[in-house]
Every structure is written in structure tokens, then in C-alpha cells.
Amino acid sequence: MKFNKLINLELTQSSGQTSQPPWVINEEGEYQSLLILKESPVLIKLSQKNFKSLNLDYELPLNLDSSLFNKKSLEKEICSEIVRIYNLDFDLDKFYKFLMMDSKLIDSIKFCNGLRLFLAKNPFECIISSICSANNSINRWTKSISQINYKWGKEILFPSGNFFTFPTPSTLSKVYENDLEEYEALNHHTEIECCVNNLKSCGVGYRAKYMKKTSDIFTNQLNYNDIFKMKYDEAFQTIIKIPGVGPKVADCILLYGFGFKEAFPSDVWIKRIISNLYFNGEDISANKVRDFGMDKFGDYAGYAQLYLFHYARKSGLMDKLTKI
DNA sequence: ATGCAGGACAGAT
DNA sequence: ATCTGTCCTGCA
Numbered sequence: 001m002k003f004n005k006l007i008n009l010e011l012t013q014s015s016g017q018t019s020q021p022p023w024v025i026n027e028e029g030e031y032q033s034l035l036i037l038k039e040s041p042v043l044i045k046l047s048q049k050n051f052k053s054l055n056l057d058y059e060l061p062l063n064l065d066s067s068l069f070n071k072k073s074l075e076k077e078i079c080s081e082i083v084r085i086y087n088l089d090f091d092l093d094k095f096y097k098f099l100m101m102d103s104k105l106i107d108s109i110k111f112c113n114g115l116r117l118f119l120a121k122n123p124f125e126c127i128i129s130s131i132c133s134a135n136n137s138i139n140r141w142t143k144s145i146s147q148i149n150y151k152w153g154k155e156i157l158f159p160s161g162n163f164f165t166f167p168t169p170s171t172l173s174k175v176y177e178n179d180l181e182e183y184e185a186l187n188h189h190t191e192i193e194c195c196v197n198n199l200k201s202c203g204v205g206y207r208a209k210y211m212k213k214t215s216d217i218f219t220n221q222l223n224y225n226d227i228f229k230m231k232y233d234e235a236f237q238t239i240i241k242i243p244g245v246g247p248k249v250a251d252c253i254l255l256y257g258f259g260f261k262e263a264f265p266s267d268v269w270i271k272r273i274i275s276n277l278y279f280n281g282e283d284i285s286a287n288k289v290r291d292f293g294m295d296k297f298g299d300y301a302g303y304a305q306l307y308l309f310h311y312a313r314k315s316g317l318m319d320k321l322t323k324i
Numbered sequence: 325a326t327g328c329a330g331g332a333c334a335g336a337t
Numbered sequence: 338a339t340c341t342g343t344c345c346t347g348c349a
Contacts, residue, residue, distance in 0.1 A: 135330040140347065205345030210332085246332045268330070285339090286331090 001056040001079060005088045008051050008114030012086065015310060018130040018249075019120040019256035021142035021149075026160065030057070034156060034163035035081055035121055039074045040064065041165070043158040044082070051114040056082060062157045087117040087259075095303055104277045105304075108311035115310060117302065119259055123224045125149075125166040126257030131210050131244040133252065140203060147202040148172070173215035175199055177208045210244025217242060224257075232260050247290065255302040264293030264301035273312045 013022040013031055023031040023046070030045040043059040058078055060066065083089055092114070099105040120126035128148065132141040152171050153164030167175075176182040176198035183192045195201070199208035218224060227235050235258065240250040251265035264270075266289040274289045275281055284292075297304040311317070 131332095133330090134332065135344080137330070137347075140330095200345090203346065206343095207332095207345080244332065248331060 001075065003054040003056070003079075003082065003088055004052065005054065006051055006092050006114050007048070007054055007086060007088065007116050008112075009046060009048050009054060011112070011115050011310070012118050015115060015118065015306065016138040017118040017256050017306070018133045018141070018252045019118050019126045020122075020129060021145050032160070032163075033121065034158075034165060035078070036165060037074070037077045037081060039069045039077055041156050042074070042078060043160060043163060044078070045160075046082075054082075054086070054088075059158045059160055062159060081121075085119050085121055087119060090116065090303075092116070095300060098300055099304075099307065105307070105311075107315065108307045111311045111314045112307045115306060117259075117261075117306070118256070120257045122166050123227070123257045124169055124218060127214060127218070127224070127239075127242070127253055128166075128172070128211055130249045130252040130257070131214060131242075132204055132207055134207065134244065134246070134249050136207075144202045144204045148199070151197065151202070169215045169218035171215075173212060173219050175212070177212055207244055213243040214245075227254075227258050232262050235260060236263075247286065251290070255305075261302040262294060262299050264290055264297065264305050266290040266293065266305075269309055269312065270305060273308050273317065276317070277308075 009031060020033075023033040023044075026032055026045070028045075028047070030047045032043060032045050035042050035044050041061055043061075045057040045059070047055050047057075049055075056078070096109050099109055125145070129141065129145050132144050149166055150164045152167035152175055154167075155162050155164055176185060176195075178198050178200040179192055179195035182195040182198045183190070186195070199211055204211065222238075227238065230238065232254065235254055236250055239245060239253050240247065242250075245253065248265050248267050251263040254260040255263040255265060266274075266286045270293070271284065271286055271289045274292060275284055278292065293305060294301050
């Protein structure tokens with residue numbers, strides 16, 4: 001299958017969006033991920049020769065009776081899910097015309113050409129990823145999330161290898177928080193050094209308890225599907241009550257997990273960039289940056305944040321701002 | 325080796 | 338309402 005849309009897959013994958021860690025690259029250079037669809041779990045393989053199109057191949061699980069499903073409707077489902085995750089229906093050319101109206105933003109187009117939103121395949125994975133990303137580096141939170149995925153996800157066998165679903169809120173809520181808790185629960189029947197079946201062993205640090213509490217809330221109180229039905233403000237007020245979720249993480253969850261494109265996640269980098277471009281380098285609060293971004297960019301706020309961040313990163317603007 | 329980067333939060337103003 | 342110190346880990 002093929003999608004004729006402008007997209008830079010590599011850039012989109014590596015841009016640090018907190019929906020999920022980057023997909024796994026195989027020997028052929030394809031980006032692979034397990035998707036759970038109504039018809040069946042499928043292993044997706046994406047590749048591209050140039051930024052004008054995206055090629056899709058897929059595999060079904062081993063030991064699956066292929067007479068049980070309809071190939072046509074499965075492929076239709078796969079396509080609409082890929083269009084959704086990579087936001088392929090978003091009109092990038094129109095967005096670029098919008099950026100061109102601001103002389104400070106024009107350069108971002110050539111640095112970020114084909115960069116798209118990378119939306120969650122699973123909102124809960126995005127919630128946990130976003131909590132993990134707080135006060136953390138991209139490299140570290142993606143490794144932690146991958147470990148959580150294979151330690152407590154359900155394994156599914158494909159011809160190309162084995163992949164794991166992301167654990168459910170219920171499963172994650174029951175995982176030990178740290179090695180000591182695990183050690184006690186096992187009545188000391190093992191060395192504490194061997195206790196790695198716990199959240200902290202994934203390198204999440206003090207975020208372990210936030211993740212456990214959050215998992216419990218989504219098991220017993222909150223259905224994340226309700227968030228999709230809300231308006232942005234209500235969704236923000238709901239999600240910011242989650243432990244480990246402040247304004248920045250809430251906006252990441254709303255943007256990458258639920259597709260609220262009017263969200264403008266304001267971290268220190270966005271703050272430095274906005275301050276440098278629009279406030280003469282003056283020190284402004286994260287809240288003011290958020291208000292400014294949402295007001296200036298409207299429904300393009302999420303994309304503007306993405307483009308500003310990577311433009312600054314690639315153009316060397318960030319290095320310049322760090323040295324101040 | 326110590327110091328620092330990165331948001332949320334509790335406690336204080 | 339706004340500020341300060343603390344939380345954990347990986348990397349200079």
C-alpha cells in the first residue's frame with residue numbers, strides 16, 4: 001500500500017514527540033510497530049524513497065486463521081489508522097503558507113520539511129510516555145518506555161519476530177514500584193539485585209509512583225476515551241489532575257495522545273525560543289509562553305511548537321540560546 | 325569524579 | 338498567585 005503525501009518519516013520518528021518511542025528499524029530500514037486493530041493485531045512496516053510518499057507493508061500474527069477475517073476491510077482499517085497516526089490528512093502546504101506570513105518562521109520550513117505530528121497508537125502509552133518525559137531527556141524516556149513495553153506488555157508472534165502490546169492501565173497499576181517493594185513481596189526468596197520486575201528498574205526514577213497512581217486512576221475512575229469527546233479546556237482541566245502531569249505534560253498528552261492541535265506544550269526550550277524571537281530575550285513565565293503560543297497560532301499551535309523546536313535545534317539557535 | 329539538565333509538586337511567601 | 342528546593346538518572 002502507498003500514501004502519496006508529503007512526509008519526512010525519519011524526522012517525524014526522531015522528533016521526540018511523546019506519543020511513543022520511535023518505531024523499531026529492521027535490516028531493510030523499515031520502521032516497524034505493532035498496531036492493535038479491531039480485526040486483528042498487525043505488524044506495520046513503513047518505508048519511503050523520498051518525502052513525497054510512504055510505503056506500507058504489514059504482517060499478521062503467526063498461528064492466525066486467515067479465513068477468519070476479511071482482507072479488504074483489514075487493509076482499509078490499517079490505512080485509516082496510518083493516516084490518523086501520521087496525521088496525513090493535515091494540509092502541510094497550507095500550514096507552510098501560514099508560516100511564510102511571519103518572517104521569523106519562514107526558515108523553519110526548510111529545516112522541518114515534511115515533519116508531521118506522530119500521534120499515539122495507544123492513548124495510555126502516550127500518557128505514561130509524557131509523564132516519563134517530564135524533567136527527562138528524549139533518549140532516557142524512550143528507553144524507559146520500551147522497557148515497560150516488553151516487560152509487561154503481551155507478546156505477539158509475527159514472522160519477522162515478536163512484538164509487545166503496551167500494558168493496560170490495570171496491568172501497570174499492579175507492577176511493583178521499586179526493587180525493595182518487589183523484594184519484600186517475594187519474601188526475600190531472591191537477591192534484591194535480581195529484582196528488576198519493577199517500574200524503577202526501567203530508569204523512570206521518582207516518576208514510578210506517578211505512573212502507578214495514574215494507571216490506577218485509568219483503571220478505576222477515568223476512561224481515556226472520554227477525553228476525545230471533550231473540548232480542549234475541559235480536557236486540559238481533566239488531564240492536569242493526573243499525578244505527574246503539569247501544564248507542559250498535559251499539553252503533550254492532549255496534542256500527541258488525543259490530537260488537540262490547539263495545544264502548545266511550553267517547555268524550557270520553547271520558552272527560550274519564544275523569548276528570543278518575540279520578547280527580546282526577556283525572561284517570561286511558561287504560562288505566558290503558552291498563552292502567547294495558543295493566541296498567535298490557534299489551531300496551528302501544536303504544529304508551530306513542533307516546527308519551532310526542531311528549527312531551533314537544527315539551525316543552531318538552541319546552541320546559541322544555551323550559551324547565554 | 326561532582327555538577328548539571330530536565331518539569332511537577334509541596335510548602336512557603 | 339508566585340517563588341524555592343527537592344525529586345532521579347545519565348551524561349559531561
